[in-house]
Amino acid sequence: MEVPGPNSESIRRRWITEYGPVPATQLPLADLVDDATLGSCRRLTAAATTHAPLPEGQIGEFFTMDQFHGSFKPLLKSWSAPSGFCGAMAVAGVELLFETLITGPLGVAGTPQAPDFMSDLASTPLCSLDLMPPRAESIMKQIHSRRTSYIQDHAASFDAKGARQKYLSAWYANYELSDVLREYCAQQRAMGVPDDLLDQILFLRENQWPAYADAEHEERKRLVEEECFGGCKVTTESGSEGLRFDPKKGDRSVIVEIPNRGLLLRADEWEVRCAGTAGFPRIACLDVGGHFTCAVFFEAPAGEGGLMPSTLHFNTTKSKYCNRHMLQLAHFLFAMRAPVAPSADQGLSEEAAPSSLTREAFVIYDSD
Secondary structure, three states: OOOOOOOHHHOEEEEEEEOOOOOOOOOOHHHHHHOOOHHHOHHHHHHHHHOOOOOOOEEEEEEOOOOOOHHHHHHHHHOOOOOOOHHHHHHHHHHHHHHHHOOOOOOOOOOOOOHHHHHHHHHHHHOOOOOHHHHHHHHHHHHHHHHHHHHHHOHHHHOOOOHHHHHHOOOOOHHHHHHHHHHHHHHHHHOOOOHHHHOOEEEEEEOOHHHHHHOOHHHHHHHHHHHHHOOEEEEOOOOOEEEEEOHHHOOOOEEEEEOOOOEEEOHHHHHHHOOOOOOOOEEEEEEOOOOEEEEEEEEEEEOOOEEEEEEEEEEOOOOOOOOOHHHHHHHHHHHOOOOOOOOOOOOOOOOOOOOOEEEEOOOOOOOO
């Protein structure tokens, strides 16, 4: 019988990037410093003046289970899910990774681990047909239930032909995945899991506030939560639609969420408040731009008492993301311990602020 991906014994492991010395696939440090999100992080801007090779460490990328495999079609039909249901797969991966690496009998919380051992341990549940599809279906069911309730409470907004089905089958939004992760943390807390472990669950989100003017229904209400991160839509020199973020105004293109606390943070806030103290391994849902994935960030033994920042990235398509901006950004934020001393002034000075960032807008279409 054909299955939607390799099993744990035949997983296609791909160590894509190994940092230090500086590899060809590493983004130039200046490019990261100019970003409206990372330009405010002190250790990165300081490294730019000394030409230090950041980020450092290693990234492994894995293809686990094909989300477009035909065997998933009955699930999509049952829960009116979008054909690109990567959001459900990513959150399911986060939950299974947490239960395997942190709270399970083979949990490795707080101890450095060899990459080969971590990759085998982490990939097993994500490649399991007994674990992954049922967990993904549970998340589809939760989102379907929330959307159905919203339609019932706002029936007048869905009078147009096909409006209800379009809403039910729309792309899973960041705020919806956030709600599922927050509910999962609440359930785990009720079972006695301590907050310091639950704080190791993270969500790296793209700032969606610039889309507010075009948003409808619940999304329009929920996007207000991201207003403080700024940004706006603009027309680029080529005439296409773009997004602009001005760090001098406090704009950030990326948001770090700690679901257990319901906190949405700027990258520099995460760095000062959490990056040096949050435990390892850290497990995250990642919005990598039109696709959701999950990843594990941990420290691997290196040399005589040294530690190597390491990232295991798990993908449900066969595309490569290791040299894309969002994954390298996630590695920098979450895999590196960042021993940064808190400062009374966490804002950006006008002199230190990087240039504004303008990028092409990524448009997500509803599924048919």
